[in-house]
Amino acid sequence: MVAGSGKSAGAWGRRLSPAWIGLACSVIALSMTATACADQRDESGTGSSAITAGSSDGRTGQDGQTSGRRRLKLHRVAGFNRPVEVKSAPGFPKLMFAVEQEGRVLVVRRGRKLARPFLDLRGPVQSGGERGLLSIAFPPDYRKSKRFYVYYTDSTGDIRVDEFRRRTAVRARRNSGRRVITIPHRKNANHNGGQLHFLGRNLYFGTGDGGGAGDSDGNAQNLRSLLGKMLRIDPRPQGGSPYSIPASNPFADVGPGRPEIFSWGLRNPFRWSFDLTRPKRPRMIIADVGQDRFEEINDVSVNRANGADFGWNAFEGFSEFDGGGARDSVKPELVLTHPKACSVIGGLVVEDRKLPALRGRYLFSDFCDNRIRSFRPGPGRSARARSTGLSVPQVSSFGANRRGSVYITSLEGGLYRLAQ
Numbered sequence: 454m455v456a457g458s459g460k461s462a463g464a465w466g467r468r469l470s471p472a473w474i475g476l477a478c479s480v481i482a483l484s485m486t487a488t489a490c491a492d493q494r495d496e497s498g499t500g501s502s503a504i505t506a507g508s509s510d511g512r513t514g515q516d517g518q519t520s521g522r523r524r525l526k527l528h529r530v531a532g533f534n535r536p537v538e539v540k541s542a543p544g545f546p547k548l549m550f551a552v553e554q555e556g557r558v559l560v561v562r563r564g565r566k567l568a569r570p571f572l573d574l575r576g577p578v579q580s581g582g583e584r585g586l587l588s589i590a591f592p593p594d595y596r597k598s599k600r601f602y603v604y605y606t607d608s609t610g611d612i613r614v615d616e617f618r619r620r621t622a623v624r625a626r627r628n629s630g631r632r633v634i635t636i637p638h639r640k641n642a643n644h645n646g647g648q649l650h651f652l653g654r655n656l657y658f659g660t661g662d663g664g665g666a667g668d669s670d671g672n673a674q675n676l677r678s679l680l681g682k683m684l685r686i687d688p689r690p691q692g693g694s695p696y697s698i699p700a701s702n703p704f705a706d707v708g709p710g711r712p713e714i715f716s717w718g719l720r721n722p723f724r725w726s727f728d729l730t731r732p733k734r735p736r737m738i739i740a741d742v743g744q745d746r747f748e749e750i751n752d753v754s755v756n757r758a759n760g761a762d763f764g765w766n767a768f769e770g771f772s773e774f775d776g777g778g779a780r781d782s783v784k785p786e787l788v789l790t791h792p793k794a795c796s797v798i799g800g801l802v803v804e805d806r807k808l809p810a811l812r813g814r815y816l817f818s819d820f821c822d823n824r825i826r827s828f829r830p831g832p833g834r835s836a837r838a839r840s841t842g843l844s845v846p847q848v849s850s851f852g853a854n855r856r857g858s859v860y861i862t863s864l865e866g867g868l869y870r871l872a873q
């Protein structure tokens with residue numbers, strides 16, 4: 454990242470500020486005890502000012518107390534080198550895959566990290582700041598097809614999605630790589646987006662606006678650019694093409710936009726997820742890192758997201774940024790205000806029955822604030838975030854295994870499992 458330039462250069466890779474270090478719960482404490490440290494700011498009653506409820510009048514929400522009779526805890530599972538994602542794979546319920554920013558994917562089997570990496574892409578991946586290997590995704594037919602996908606920045610800074618195949622359950626074929634899509638991204642090192650998820654056979658991924666600050670190139674609202682977008686493709690080769698376009702994409706056949714575009718108006722959707730609580734009505738919850746004032750979390754049905762404008766850079770949060778206007782853009786469900794928040798880290802909706810305090814709630818955090826918080830998502834709700842009482846320094850992502858157990862990664866190295 455570009456040092457010392459704060460928000461404009463460091464969406465989620467911002468350097469530690471002294472104030473932040475003072476407030477953070479140390480990773481050593483987390484690793485030595487079964488119970489994570491409580492968040493001091495919640496106890497002091499000053500923790501609510503960073504959250505604004507999801508309404509345009511900007512009223513301030515309240516952080517609640519830790520919910521449930523049994524306390525939530527974080528168990529340290531394993532350590533990695535700057536983990537940025539943790540994923541599970543269909544058909545392999547005992548495995549978790551941890552993505553290291555530098556370019557490796559490692560396997561955790563029944564709670565134990567395996568020494569040999571699943572995949573090592575440290576050669577082609579350019580890592581550092583916000584760049585690196587940022588995501589992995591396994592399609593529903595992974596067990597049979599053996600195909601999976603990775604999202605990374607290459608030696609030029611361009612964004613790449615490549616396909617690989619597994620050799621065994623715990624080892625990929627390094628030489629099976631196939632380029633699916635390359636998205637030019639050489640101008641700035643920041644805002645690379647970076648998370649892949651499958652819904653059915655289609656692969657969705659969010660890209661950043663091209664970096665710098667303020668989207669000075671106007672990419673997010675430019676329907677001829679693949680930057681600042683949620684994209685959707687079927688990543689299997691078809692008719693000589695490395696991927697195909699789902700017929701229901703908004704610009705699949707005609708229109709002003711590139712056919713890969715699913716949604717636009719995003720700044721840097723570094724972490725986002727599907728909410729499959731109601732499988733017939735899937736939702737997308739997109740945490741979009743903000744500029745200098747507001748972090749935002751958007752919660753819409755997949756149907757609504759198809760062809761939707763999430764506002765940037767006309768709006769930052771609810772506030773006009775460049776132009777504003779009466780456009781029909783999606784407004785955030787929840788906004789976090791600076792300076793306490795700096796880079797929202799999107800999480801997931803908890804489905805684990807063993808986490809009754811959080812079941813049905815959306816977990817998230819912020820890279821500077823680093824408290825783990827939640828709200829109840831869904832249509833027609835005004836989101837009210839409350840604290841879990843837990844903090845993870847340099848929090849980088851949330852993931853779940855096939856049974857719904859929730860995991861959290863820290864750039865400091867820790868992979869934690871949430872328990873109650």
Ligand SMILES: [Ca+2]
Pocket residue numbers: 718741749763764765768769770783785
């Ligand atoms: Ca927005």
